[in-house]
Amino acid sequence: MYTFSSKLKTFSFILMAVGLLGIGYGFLTAPKDIQEVEKLLAAESHGGHGEAKHEATTAAEPSHEAAAGHSEATEEKKLEESHEAVALTDDTTKVAEATHAEPVHAEAAVKKEGHEVSEEAEHTEHLNHVLHQLQNKPWSALYVACIFFMLVSLGVLVFYAIQQVAQAGWSPVLFRVMQGITSYLPVGSVIFFVILILCGLHLNHIFIWLDPEVVASDKLIANKSGYLNFPFWIIRAAIFLTGWSLYQYFSRKNCLAQDEANDNSFYKKNFNISAMFLVFFIVSESIMSWDWIMSIDPHWFSTLFGWYVFASFFVSGITTIALITLYLKSRGYLEHVNTSHIHDLAKFMFGLSVFWTYLWFSQFMLIWYANIPEEVTYFITRIELYNLPFFGAVVMNFLFPLLILINTDFKRITWVLVMAGIVILAGHYIDFFNMIMPGTVGDRWFIGIPEIASVLFFLGLFIYVVFTALTKAPLLAKRNPFIEESKHFHY
Secondary structure, three states: OOOOOHHHHHHHHHHHHHHHHHHHHHHHHOOOOHHHHHHHHHHHOOOHHHHHHHHHHHHHHHHHHHHHHHHHHHHHHHHHHHHHHHHOOOHHHHHHHHHHHHHHHHHHHHHHHHHHHHHHHHHHHHHHHHHHHHHHHHHHHHHHHHHHHHHHHHHHHHHHHHHHHHOOOOOHHHHHHHHHHHOHHHHHHHHHHHHHHHHHOOOOOOOHHHOHHHHHHOHHHHHOOOOOOHHHHHHHHHHHHHHHHHHHHHHHHHHHHHHHOOOOHHHHHHHHHHHHHHHHHHHHHHHHHHHHOHHHOOOOOOOOHHHHHHHHHHHHHHHHHHHHHHHHHHOOOOOOOOHHHHHHHHHHHHHHHHHHHHHHHHHHHHHHHHOOHHHHHHHHHHHHHOHHHHHHHHHHHHHHHHHHHOOOHHHHOHHHHHHHHHHHHHHHHHHHHHHHHHHHOOOOOOOOHHHHHHHHHHHHHHHHHHHHHHOOOOOOOOOOOOHHHHHOOOO
16 A cells, blocks of 8 residues: 655645745736736836837927928918908808818817827727736636646546556556546546636636627627537536546546456446547547637637647646656555556657647648638747747657657656656646637736746645545555556566
């Protein structure tokens, strides 16, 4: 039986405490009204931009004066001409001319006033937009970290189900590790569902299509309102999260019951429910990616997006299995896990990193080459405003794993796998950051206290839940029909 180290438990509590403080700081420091935003923007423009603006204004003053002088000269000339004309006409003509001049001047005054009102309204609209972006920042940081760790657990659950259905002989010695990681899924699902509810209560502006005013003024979003509406959206979320959590519960229950059984009945039950779960997952995962990530940019869509999101959290889940397995091995547990098991996990890490890159490039290349405005805007925004994290994710998720894990011998070296695993997990967190943040905070992004704190909180919670679950059962599924094959597995 595994014993949760007191040092590791304390470490998880510290992470959660520091994370909560940072999250609270992010919400407290977010601006509350447009006056605070205006002060913030003024402070930002006080430097180079402000000086340039002042110079431009100063330079424009002479031209305005010249224009005024020109206007005065023109008026004088017109006045002289009008006097000459008046001398040649009767009083009726003079009255007509005067009557004609009055509405012209009145019309000009109205236009000037309307222009000023329009500028003021536009400025206020801009301030409100920036306010929503800055208020979204702590919410978005919380959202990215929450969905990332939840989907990591889901990725492990899918990998476990595949092993069950494939009747794989190499992996049963890792089943308890997988089940421990998947124990986080119900916890993460509850937190995530609460965040979705809060989005529906308009406590943030992560999903703009939840705002009735936006829907009313945007024809494209209005056309999608039959699908993108809060009741239907939250019902779908409840079905998906409940279905995944139920499979996690019953698959673990059957696996534990198999250890005490005299036949393979519970193993067969797991086989059947795993096959049904994979069918359910294939459908729910695509819809989930549309609902929780792609709809943040409701004007954009990609037919590859579901696969792209899946590849990201699937490789992250397998990487997590490898890291926790290596940790338990270093503590003297999992005596039947050998370098061949680790080698196989590393092969999945390498192969799925390449698969993720294939989907990344396929999605990018097709949209970029077609150059359809409503599609290519998605990538233009990320290249121009998120250049470093956008291309940095490609380096971390493709180039680094490719160069490190392509070597067969490196797949068996612990420190190499730990280093590669940490980079892969960080890279895919940044990938989720790139998918979500541009649509919620725009150019107001920064990996600061709220972002780091959110990761720390959910990491601490993840460690606590997973390693607590590992203490609840023996680390070897001893009655699995393939357990002996797994013990003696050699690549």
